[in-house]
Amino acid sequence: MSQPKKAYISLGSNKGDKFKNLQNAIDCIHVQVGNIKIISKVYKTPALGFESEAFFNTCLILETELKPNKLLKKLLDIET
16 A cells, blocks of 8 residues: 555635535545545635625645546546
8 A cells, every 4th residue: 555645625605505515625635535644724805806706715735545547536536
């Protein structure tokens, strides 16, 4: 089995219950991707370059055994 690698992930939501969307994403990432080590504070930022509600953003550091392409696929599936 390979050594876990660190991944730095940024998350954002601008639709519906933004905070709950972030929490749901974090929960799914923990279950499907790897062990979350650190989660930043949530920041509210305006949309830039297009009209939209403001975003809630956060970043996290996790450990995963997934290779980069598999990690990206899992994260895109969670986003969907």
